[in-house]
Amino acid sequence: MIRTTFFAGLLALSASVALAQPGPGREPPNPDIDNDGKVTLAEFKTAQGQRQDRMFGRIDADGDGKITQAEADAMARRAEAAGRGPPGGGPGIMGLDANKDGAVTRAEMDAMTERRFKMTDTNSDGWLSKDELAKSRQGRRGGPGPG
Template sequence: MKRLIIAAAALCVAGSAQAQMGQRPNPDLDHDGRVTLAEFRKNQADAMLSRFDANKDGKIARAELKPPAGMVAGKEGRGERMWDRLDLNKDGAVTRSEMDAAAKFRFDRGDTNKDGWLSKGEILALRQNRGRDAG
């Protein structure tokens, strides 16, 4: 009976994780069960560009960035802090290389066991802690 309860709980957790993973594009581009830094960088940059690059020039200008719901505009807002972390050279635009640097920071932070790739569990933890991420 105890094993049945444990198995049922594991299925519930797995189902919840699967539902959360399904809400966003799968970063495991080659579907091998591992997300490499290259896959993570591509996924992160593609998501940012599709969301914010209004003029489709391959970078995000400060004027294109509109705070998502829940982010407060203004100097004290989370959106401003995010922009300050992303625009490394402070030129008013976030380029692909700046997005790659931010993705590497998040990847390294998410790779908790330091094996060089992200598991589904590590990706879910990154997503759950996104508001607390520095990258």
């Protein structure tokens, strides 16, 4: 059950990040803040945090710092109506509700960011290369990774 919940949460975050990806011909923001060719966990958290702040603000309609199922459903309906989401929405963001209290907090989203960094760091060297980032982005879009 924990493994299913983890992957549902990962799917939800990946889907939300994939929706936030730029269109064809536009490069995503560079998470390598110091331009040293390595994306550290801190840099990854900063880049993801900015996206998550925007997403959280759009979904948390009442501004209470928690995303409820009703707020997630409303956002899924808006996305579907705008042609940006799959019908029914799937497990969605509520898959990130690690403590099963019926709401997703920023802390739960931040925890997923750390897990996603570790999964993207395929060689476990503690930082992400351009290749690891590209493969991760390609995988979230459903296509084959480079190479």
